[in-house]
Amino acid sequence: MSGTDTPATATRAEYCVVACAEAWRDAGEVLASPMGTVPTIGARLAKLTFAPDLLLTDGEALLIADVPAVGAAPRVVEGWLPYRQHLAMVATGRRHVMMGASQLDRYGNQNISCIGDWARPRRQLLGVRGAPVNTLNNPTSYWVPKHSTRVFVERVDMVCGVGYDRAAAAGPSATRYHRLPDVISDLGVFDFETPDRTMRLRSLHPGVTVEEVGEATGFALTVPDEVPYTREPTAEELRLIRGEIDPKGLRDREVPS
Amino acid sequence: MSRDKTMTAEEVVGRLRSGMTIGVGGWGSRRKPMALVRALLRSDVTDLTVVSYGGPDVGLLAAAGKVRKLVAAFATLDSVPLEPHFGAARQRGAFELVELDEAMLMWGLTAAVHRLPFMPIRAGLASDVMTVNPSLRTVTSPYDDREELVAVPALRLDAALVHLNRADAHGNGQYLGPDPYFDDLFCEAADAAYVSCERIVETSELLKDAGPQSLLVKRAFVDGVVEAPNGAHFTSCAPDHDRDEAFQRAYVKAARDPEAWREFTARFLSGDEDAYQAAVAAFHEEEA
Numbered sequence: 001m002s003g004t005d006t007p008a009t010a011t012r013a014e015y016c017v018v019a020c021a022e023a024w025r026d027a028g029e030v031l032a033s034p035m036g037t038v039p040t041i042g043a044r045l046a047k048l049t050f051a052p053d054l055l056l057t058d059g060e061a062l063l064i065a066d067v068p069a070v071g072a073a074p075r076v077v078e079g080w081l082p083y084r085q086h087l088a089m090v091a092t093g094r095r096h097v098m099m100g101a102s103q104l105d106r107y108g109n110q111n112i113s114c115i116g117d118w119a120r121p122r123r124q125l126l127g128v129r130g131a132p133v134n135t136l137n138n139p140t141s142y143w144v145p146k147h148s149t150r151v152f153v154e155r156v157d158m159v160c161g162v163g164y165d166r167a168a169a170a171g172p173s174a175t176r177y178h179r180l181p182d183v184i185s186d187l188g189v190f191d192f193e194t195p196d197r198t199m200r201l202r203s204l205h206p207g208v209t210v211e212e213v214g215e216a217t218g219f220a221l222t223v224p225d226e227v228p229y230t231r232e233p234t235a236e237e238l239r240l241i242r243g244e245i246d247p248k249g250l251r252d253r254e255v256p257s
Numbered sequence: 258m259s260r261d262k263t264m265t266a267e268e269v270v271g272r273l274r275s276g277m278t279i280g281v282g283g284w285g286s287r288r289k290p291m292a293l294v295r296a297l298l299r300s301d302v303t304d305l306t307v308v309s310y311g312g313p314d315v316g317l318l319a320a321a322g323k324v325r326k327l328v329a330a331f332a333t334l335d336s337v338p339l340e341p342h343f344g345a346a347r348q349r350g351a352f353e354l355v356e357l358d359e360a361m362l363m364w365g366l367t368a369a370v371h372r373l374p375f376m377p378i379r380a381g382l383a384s385d386v387m388t389v390n391p392s393l394r395t396v397t398s399p400y401d402d403r404e405e406l407v408a409v410p411a412l413r414l415d416a417a418l419v420h421l422n423r424a425d426a427h428g429n430g431q432y433l434g435p436d437p438y439f440d441d442l443f444c445e446a447a448d449a450a451y452v453s454c455e456r457i458v459e460t461s462e463l464l465k466d467a468g469p470q471s472l473l474v475k476r477a478f479v480d481g482v483v484e485a486p487n488g489a490h491f492t493s494c495a496p497d498h499d500r501d502e503a504f505q506r507a508y509v510k511a512a513r514d515p516e517a518w519r520e521f522t523a524r525f526l527s528g529d530e531d532a533y534q535a536a537v538a539a540f541h542e543e544e545a
Contacts, residue, residue, distance in 0.1 A: 061435035082436040083284060083310075087360045091379070113356065114347065118389050124347035126338060127311075127331030133360040133380035159385040170383035173404045177379075 010233045012186060013038060013255035015205040016145075017241055018233045019189050021046040023141045023182045024096060029053040030138075031063075031081075031089055033097040037246075037254045039143045039184075040070055043098075044245045045237060057081055070246050087133065093177055095138040098184075099131060103156040104142060106198040106219045108180040110135075110161030118158050131160035136167075139179045145254045147185035149218040164197035186255045187213050189230055194222050203230040259427045264481045266296035266530060269451040272481070273297070273416055276325075278306040280366070280412070280447055282419030282440035283492065286312045286334040286500055288432075290420035290453050292488035292530050294318065297418075299529070308412055310362065310439065312492060313508065316342035317526075319351060320512070326353040328412065330362050334505055341512035356389055357381075357409070365412035366439060369446035375408035382407055417447035420489045421474065422497055423463060424454040428479025431463055431471050434495035444478040453485040455497045487534055503544055504537060 010018075020042025024032050032043040032054045044067045047054045055078075058064050063079030081089065089095050102125050103111040110131060116122030134140045140161060144151050159166055167174040183190040188204045200222040201213060206229050214221065233241070241251070270293070273279065283289040294314045303323045309315050311332030318324050320342040332343035346352060357365065364376040377396055380386075387393055387407070396408040419440040422433040430452045432440070444450035452474060463472060491508065493500035511521035525536045 080435075083359075083438060084363060087363055090360065113385075118356075118385070120350040121347055124339075124344035126333060127329060128356055128358055128384070128386060129331045130359040130380075132358040132382075132384040132386050133378075135384075136379045136382060158389070159383070162383040166383040171405060173379060173406055174383040176404075 010238060011252065011257045012205060012207065013251035013257065014233055014238065014241055015230050016184060016186060016255050017041045017045060017251060018237060019184045019203075019205070019230050020098065020143060021049070023098060023184065024051050024054055027051060027054060027096045029055070029094075031055040031057070031095040033057070033095055035097070035099050036143050036145065037070065037250050038145065039098040041241060041246050041251055044070070045240055048240055048245070049237065055079070067245070069244065069248075070250055071248070087130070090130065090133050090137050093138050096141065096181070097134050097138060098141045098143050099134065099161060101142045101144055101151060101161070103153045104144065104151055104183065105153055105156050105163060106221075107163035107165040108142075108161070108183070108192055108199065109156045109159045109163030109166055110142060111156035111158045113158040113160050115157055128158070128160040132162065135162040135178060135180070136174060137177050139181050141180065141182040141184065144183065144185040147187040147213070147216045149216060152217040152219065154219050164192055187216060190221070198222060200224070201227055203228045205230045259476060261426045262428050262476075262479060262482045263426045263457060264483060266293050266453065266483050266485065269293055269418070269481050269483060270296045270300045270302060272449065273300070273302045275302050275304045277415040278308065278413070280414040280417040280443040281307060281309040281314045282417065282438060282443045283312065283314070283489070284310040284436070284438045286336070286492045286505065287436070288420055288434065288438060288489050288494050289314045289492040290418040290488065291490055291492060292485035293418045293420070293451060293453050293483065295526065295530060295533060297323070298526060308362070308414060310359070311340065311343060313340065316340045316512065319343055319346035320518070322351070324352040326355065328355040328357065328362070330357055330359040334509065336500065336502060337505065337509050341509050345512070356386060358384070358386055361386070361407070361409045362412070363439060363442070364409040366442040366446045368409060368411035369413040370442055373411060375410050377406040378409055379406055381409075412446060414443065414447035415449070417443040417450040418453075419443055419450070419474065420453045420485070420494065422455050422494065423458050424452050424474075424482050425460040425463060426457055426482060427460065428452060428474070428476035428482050429460065429463065429472060430454065430474030430479065431467065432473045433467055433471060433497070437473050441473050444474050449480040450474075450478050451481040451483065452479050453483040453488045455486055455488065455494060457482060457484045485530065490534070490537060501537070504540060507540070
């Protein structure tokens, strides 16, 4: 990519990549399990910069020692993680997953199973997959590429990933290892650092307003008096994203500029 | 010399009965015993309870109306996230669903293998898995922690169908790809297990190109071995063959429209396995 093609400032997708990378900043020597293109780029950026101890997979059964471009094959394999070991790794807690969400409520309850009445859904989606085991065992963050009232809803139709209210109601075995650090969307970064563990706006991506977020959210968000902007990528981070991790610009397909 | 268990896919299906609980190995659109599933589609066997990390096995059986109950955490085609027949069948209420978490399913199979009534797990607590499966129970730890955990009931199977890279005639099955999935658990959790494979080889050849840890399935748990080259098609069977993405796309496209599905069925699923493989080859010649 020539210098003249490179926008001087970061794109929305690149702010999202950096926000996703930040989710793994202090994760330590754990498996980063990103789902979606932007979180995958984010996890690789974190590993190449401030979180070098992270473990990454090839998306199937291999732990990779290098950090290839998205979609490229790894050159160095450092471990084996077939599904049964992956599920065991979840239970050890040595993993921070970033899942998608078809619906997400203010307490962080997540749905990827189906829309409508579960008994006969209006739209069948993936099924619960590993959301129940993830949320009760290892830190689980969420990535929503298109922030809207269809996703950020008052009530999810099927609780797959467990939110703070449901975990608390179920008791100590449910809360013991339950933690939802971040929700990242194309509009901003959110967390549950409120007294009642409901969702709070933590930062806006540059160019986004509080009003815009409010209109795209189907419940009342906690909005601090002063909301910071998501941090700028460094020049080195932009070079890594554009030149090494995602030279084909797949991030722009998930978050168009 | 232990006995020769080789048989045809039709002979496998001949041992299955309507109303059985059948576990299907593989994961999503990866190493599914599709030749055995296709043989099942050609039979009168129906009213099945299917246990699966679901892919097109679930989709095809559901589309054919053979599923009474599905036990699964998902059904997906991997590169195409939503399995179209699974989705359509759910939306018309075609079968009963026991929706479990991925780890719960593994523990249910493990309990069955170990001949235990259940296995304890944290997964499921506080989620709607407990709501939509009102028969699920919790168990309290008898130790000082007094933790309350989900008791995943054993998922005992009448029969298991799996596809592996190699097997010998006695039922020793070998995987050569990166992931065993849960095929050994499916076989050991079943009263009868049937292994299809890309190639049947002499026992003495099994370790020519791979280590002993590749011998996933033991003959003590296997009742029948079927040689079915390209038998996982259109799912992946690394390193023997990748997923047939072009064909999978055609499957998805056809599955979304009843008329197109009738044509797809007539073209690919109306004959035996040889006819299927020939139709797939013709499909690729047309695509080229």
